[in-house]
Amino acid sequence: MPEKIFRVNMTDLSTSIEAVPDNWSGLGGRGLTSTIVAAEVPPTCHPLGPNNKLIFAPGLLSGTAAANSGRISCGAKSPLTGTIKEANAGGTSAQIMAKMGCKALIIEGQPQGDSWYSLRLTPEGASIEKEEKLIGKGNFAVVEAIGQRLSESVGLMSIGQAGEMQMAAANISVKDPDGHLRSCGRGGLGAVMGSKKIKFISLDAAGGKVEIADMEKFRAANKTFAKALVDHPVSQALGTYGTNVLVNIINEAGGLPTRNFSKGQFDGHEQISGETMHDLIVERGGKPKHNCHKGCVINCSQIYNDSAGNFKTSGFEYESIWAMGADCAVDNLDKIAEMDHILDDIGMDSIETAVTFGVAMEGGMLKFGDSDEMIRILKDEVAQGTPLGRIIGSGAGNVGKIYGVTRVPVVKNQAIPAYDPRAIKGIGITYATSTQGADHTMGYTIATEILSVGGKADPLSKEGQVELSRNLQIATAAIDSTGMCLFIAFAALDNATCLPALIDMINARFGINLTGADVTNLGMNILKTEHNFNLAAGFTNKDDRLPEFFALEPIPPHNAVWDFSGEEIDTFWNF
Amino acid sequence: MQVQVKLFAFFREGRFKEEGRELADNTMVGQVVDDLGIDREEVGVLMINSRHCQFETVLQQNDILAIFPVIGGG
Structure with a gap:
């Protein structure tokens, strides 16, 4: 399926699907998250304010059979450093995101009020749901609860208490194939996710696959x-x-x-x-x-x-x-x-x-x-x-x-x-x-x-x-x-x-x-x-x-x- | 002369972690590696007293020689 950009606006709680701009088409992972941050985030904004954006992108080869290609990149302006930031991690999310045809997820804005939310990504796009039960819980409790609520096989990226409290050392956890955790560790990106009031993001490719232009050449390489x-x-x-x-x-x-x-x-x-x-x-x-x-x-x-x-x-x-x-x-x-x-x-x-x-x-x-x-x-x-x-x-x-x-x-x-x-x-x-x-x-x-x-x-x-x-x-x-x-x-x-x-x-x-x-x-x-x-x-x-x-x-x-x-x-x- | 030899990772299997050895004067590092039955091809890093060295480096009294296989991480 053609790749798309999923955009989520947390100010008005709306979501949209966009075509990939030509100048982003050759990019993936860090190249894409940094390009989007540079294009859309005002460099002097407060990292925890409404003008910062949190970007997730699988790599160019994620979701294919390429060995060791399962890293997901997460980017934003960092609340720890004040610089641009990209942190990447393993886990299953990059492969699932690529298989659903999502080239990047852009989360922008900031909700009013005290409510917390979760995002659900499928090939049809992103949807926003209110979340109450898991607020204040650690990442392992989130993994277990979402496994029961949705399925063990969904991808999951979440924040723990540190991210909810917007601590500068907070990371974003990514579930691995056994329900253990990998981390987009550095630079406080968990605090940015907390500032958007998003506790977790679940991902389900629903059987989607990454298209390969030349499968024979790909396999040989x-x-x-x-x-x-x-x-x-x-x-x-x-x-x-x-x-x-x-x-x-x-x-x-x-x-x-x-x-x-x-x-x-x-x-x-x-x-x-x-x-x-x-x-x-x-x-x-x-x-x-x-x-x-x-x-x-x-x-x-x-x-x-x-x-x-x-x-x-x-x-x-x-x-x-x-x-x-x-x-x-x-x-x-x-x-x-x-x-x-x-x-x-x-x-x-x-x-x-x-x-x-x-x-x-x-x-x-x-x-x-x-x-x-x-x-x-x-x-x-x-x-x-x-x-x-x-x-x-x-x-x-x-x-x-x-x-x-x-x-x-x-x-x-x-x-x-x-x-x-x-x-x-x-x-x-x-x-x-x-x-x-x-x-x-x-x-x-x-x-x-x-x-x-x-x-x-x-x-x-x-x-x-x-x-x-x-x-x-x-x-x-x-x-x-x-x-x-x-x-x-x-x-x-x-x-x-x-x-x-x-x-x-x-x-x-x-x-x-x-x-x-x-x-x-x-x-x-x-x-x-x-x-x-x-x-x-x-x-x-x-x-x-x-x-x-x-x-x-x-x-x-x-x-x-x-x-x-x-x-x-x-x-x-x-x- | 007396030289302290330290081994790391799988080089320890069937050998030792650290051992004092009595060596003839002018012994080269490669000779110690060979005497331990370690394949030179498998050696990644050699250090004497915390500085990198070569198979050809000549050991001195009281040197500490560390022998590592090819390893990495980060």
């Missing part, structure tokens, strides 16, 4: 593509240890931010490592391998059970484990899993929230390593919306100000993730220049600096880092538009058959003739579109800087400092 993914050793390690395989290597490299970014190595690294996690999962009858969407051939997710053998969490990621672990000096994986589960339920970004705890520990709100108090605060304060809970939910930057802390690891007010930019300098360029605040996924230089994938770069040297980050940020913007999981990048960096096969699949899907250069141009255009939105929102090159403490405080064991000048950083945008 997908076979080559999937083989490149499966054959790459990184894919195999991800299926065994998950992303948490990184704890030990980043610790060994001296770049594992510990005790609120005061050290680069954590004494308890082994207890929270991927190796330990794998053994615990196997011992307790969990699953080391799990896919967050049908068609994933990497299986980096897992089912982590508690000591009694009951499900505790899934999608238990390195970033979350580092943040709640090393950064807060917690060396107990079960406590971290408990927090991961609570964060999924109340719907909060595990990076932002845990880095916030690290800053709060520095400020004296609680002690480093006190995971029981972290759990209590999440359950009794954050989920209940007490003043302290709202402070924690407002993010690391705010808590730093409230407690007078100078060691506050944020860029554009978004928490810096799991790699210290003093000891791994290329990632610092990504944090500084990303259009979305500090975010490792925007240009994952760790592959080259630490993992020796896609070449090598000395993590303690400045040489070549700006160019490395730029090239990766351009490539990532393009990949984020295809619906592909970013973990295809490891194979794409090392295997010459991988990217051409991906481009062949896009061409076969739409009956077009994109070249590698077109894809690079797409990435560059997306970055420029996002950057221009930020400039119009009031950001300048002076916002592309890391916090001062990185230049003042050497980090052990390398005793390195952040030593890029502003002028050096600004050369990033020379393209």
Whole structure:
């Protein structure tokens, strides 16, 4: 069926279906959400006001049989950073949305009054329904209730209590094939959904299918593509240890931010490592391998059970484990899993929230390593919306100000993730220049600096880092538009058959003739579109800087400092 | 000379996590990898004292050598 744009106006509670404008037809995922935000959202608007818009878009290949193509992109102006934002996640929603012929869902306006709503998407369009029963409930209760009310097979995107309360760390949860949750995690997009008074969005493709212009060519390209993914050793390690395989290597490299970014190595690294996690999962009858969407051939997710053998969490990621672990000096994986589960339920970004705890520990709100108090605060304060809970939910930057802390690891007010930019300098360029605040996924230089994938770069040297980050940020913007999981990048960096096969699949899907250069141009255009939105929102090159403490405080064991000048950083945008 | 060797991920299977080893002077990293029965093709990253190194790097007294397979995440 021809693709359409679904538009929902929450001010007058109306919905419409529109044809796809010509200049949006070649876009998907992040490319489309950022293009729509740039075209329709006033850059200076309040992110939680009626003029912001929340956009969902599946990728160009979502809903097809293409391996690893199940990412959904969500975009808006971020209430955390004030910049443009795109966060993507796995789960089943991207595939269902693509199969119903919905190229993008645009949610605009804001209802008057206190009523809450839900949206239902089908091939006939979007409809708005009042919701009462599930307001105030966590995401797991929503998944269960909607499974009973509609069907287990519908797609579901929802917010927990944090999103309802419009906390800047609130995320949007996306249901996976087993009723567990993935998250559009960063930048507070759950708060934007809460500001529109939408508790959840259900999706039912009703048997719809994505049309493929040249099925034979598509199948051949997908076979080559999937083989490149499966054959790459990184894919195999991800299926065994998950992303948490990184704890030990980043610790060994001296770049594992510990005790609120005061050290680069954590004494308890082994207890929270991927190796330990794998053994615990196997011992307790969990699953080391799990896919967050049908068609994933990497299986980096897992089912982590508690000591009694009951499900505790899934999608238990390195970033979350580092943040709640090393950064807060917690060396107990079960406590971290408990927090991961609570964060999924109340719907909060595990990076932002845990880095916030690290800053709060520095400020004296609680002690480093006190995971029981972290759990209590999440359950009794954050989920209940007490003043302290709202402070924690407002993010690391705010808590730093409230407690007078100078060691506050944020860029554009978004928490810096799991790699210290003093000891791994290329990632610092990504944090500084990303259009979305500090975010490792925007240009994952760790592959080259630490993992020796896609070449090598000395993590303690400045040489070549700006160019490395730029090239990766351009490539990532393009990949984020295809619906592909970013973990295809490891194979794409090392295997010459991988990217051409991906481009062949896009061409076969739409009956077009994109070249590698077109894809690079797409990435560059997306970055420029996002950057221009930020400039119009009031950001300048002076916002592309890391916090001062990185230049003042050497980090052990390398005793390195952040030593890029502003002028050096600004050369990033020379393209 | 004494060198501390650390193994990671599946390189630990049937071997060890961390072990002190007595080595002849001028031993190269690749020699330690070979002696452990690890296929060089499977090695992703080598570090001495938290800095990347090569198979050809010569070990020194009290070095800490870390051997990783090809891994990734993020």
